Amino acid sequence: MNFILYDGMEWKKLFPITLTRPVSEIRLGLFTIKERWEKYIGKKVDNIITQPFLSKKYTKKESYYFENILLINSAFLPNEELIQILFSLKENETIFFKEKMIAIKKNFFSWKENILSLYLKKYKKIYHVNKIIHIQYPWDIFINNGTVLKKDFLFFTNGKKSSSLLGNNHIICKDKIFLEEDIKTNNVVLNAQYGPIYIGKKVEIMEGAVIRGPVAIGEHTTLNVGAKIYGGTTIATFCKIGGEIFNSVIFSYSNKVHDGFLGNSILGEWCNLGAGTNISNLRNDYQKVTVWNYEKKDFIPTDLQFFGIIMGDHSKSAINTQFNTATIAGISDNIFGYGFPPRYIPSFSLGGIQNKKRIPFNKVCETAEIMMNRRNVNFSALERNILEYLYQLLDI
Template sequence: MNYLLIEQADFRNQLKPFTFTRPISEIRVGILTIREKWETHLESNVSHISTPELSEKYPAKRDARNILINSSVCPNPDLVKAIQLGASLKKDGVLICAAATEEEIDFFNPSQKLEEAAEYDGDITMITQSWHIFQKNAAEIRSDFDVITKGRNTQHVNDPHTRVYGEKNIFIEEGASIKAAILNAENGPIYIGKNAQIHEGAIIKGPFAMLDNSHVNMGAKIKGDSTIGPFCKVGGEVSNSVFFGYSSKGHDGFIGNSVVGEWCNLGADTNTSNLKNNYANVKLWDYAKGGFKDTGLQFCGLMMGDHSKCGINTMFNTGTVVGVSANIFGGGFPRNFIPSFAWGGSAGFSTFQLKKAFEVAEKVMERRDKELNEVEQKILTTHFEESKADRFWEK
């Protein structure tokens, strides 16, 4: 059976700015991306059906017999068993999966399949809002940890100056280095990826995951429920936040209840507010609505899209959304919604022109032995044109 992850349009809009540059299933929540979760559970390669501008980077593999799975749904063992039977399933008015021939894919009608689908009576986890990424991260770390460490042997902490609590809940991949740190996994697992490095004086509390080749810098305080994706460098104070990968917050400063995309950099002493002074619910920018939406959450920090950067001493207000390839700097609090390709801060914005954005992205990606190829440039170019409507200073 061939498995394809498909997107629900309203969920895709609700997960912006992260879905401007990736399919929903490439979002990292827990240890793995949603696609990686399905591949691990199904023991099979899984591809995407996404928007036209992303199809070249994320091509769909089609076969005579296919199962289409809602890419906002995270797998669990019971759900996987039900899906492998080939039936169409739904949950609370949302289509979970449906079978389709190769010819049917182009004319796939979710509404029709929803009517035909059987109600799934088990529990499911869905990522349909941007804040779900950090809100459900702890539970997904636990779930992923159980799956990817089952039957495997961990490397051990050999450093005599590192203190470990709840050692049975810690899994360390080959090549990882831990020096004079404190690891507390009593309240949740800690996963350390291949060749990852935890530097002197770092304090880490689980649930926590750091992926391959990432660094937790000296003296960092990681309060738990957090994920650091591959090739990241993170320092300072971090609480219930997710870094997708290839991003840096190398210095002191606080980030909490936040999500940071790929190829981002937070300057020294950047701080994010995650709680309003009046303790009211946090509102986040809704791209589909073109206005702010009540999250129902008391704690919510920063949502930063790919390739965005901020200068030293940047102060982000509670519930700030930053688009793709924005560059924020200067004193004071910038506004709560910063569109893609914005250049500036509280004093005002101009447009970060595409040529300049490419120049920065090329230099940043070279540092991780990656290339800003034509496919990546096409994705950013398409988004630059589409995001003009958000750039209020151009009107």
């Protein structure tokens, strides 16, 4: 059977995180959504259906058609109930959560067939799941991260043996801490009393760092001296982290090296927060926040009180930048200047309050190439083409 993850209508609602990736590449808990599906179904996902300008990077093959397939909406996270129903589906049977389709079994599906057309067809049978995590908006990532992280920890570490730490460290609730190989630590605190802690291979945790679960730290990441990592936080691979972080998700190759607060936030890949950058995650009047909506091109009300920043890939802030509660920053921004930047910063912006300027595209590529080369990663033609496509669009 072929398993295919597709981008549904949620893709646009998840900007700016999905401007540069399919929904299946969103990270929360210990895994990306794609990795999580692969672990639950016990095999590699056969393909991804995403936007045409992303396909060359993320699609394995563009066959004209597929046979015997399960089409799965990437915005839903797998659980035991869903997997049990999924493997029992027959031709043209589907699974729904409320009014949203999660998956459908097809004996035949054309690559060029419009995914949305599936919603217009009559189904032989509809199954319903009662409880599932549905990632519809970018803030759903940090809202659900602690819950997903706890479940991922139990699922992934079951039956596996944790490595041991060298050095003089203070460990609380050792049975809820899982350590991969070659971790460097000395004089750090790992407190899993309030949730599990997972630390990947070749992570370095410098002196005085404190981790309070639930927390996941990806491979080759460095936590600087005195870093304070609170629960609900996932830090992906190859990151450099310092200061204070609470209930946030940081994608791979991003840096928050110095002191400063980051809470209830998401940083995409290749981001960098300058020294002293601070993000407010709560209004002074304790009111619910409004958030920029890319489709309506306006701020919309939410039911959220705690909300920091959502920053797209390749964006940077200068030293001592102060972000207001519920800020949305697009991709490849260079944010600096006096005062608070606007709460919505379009992609490729230069400056802060005075962000009327757009960074020339050659400078966008030059900065990306320099940063990626420093980590021995090639700024490929595929990466350039994605950024160039987005650069030609307005209001992103």
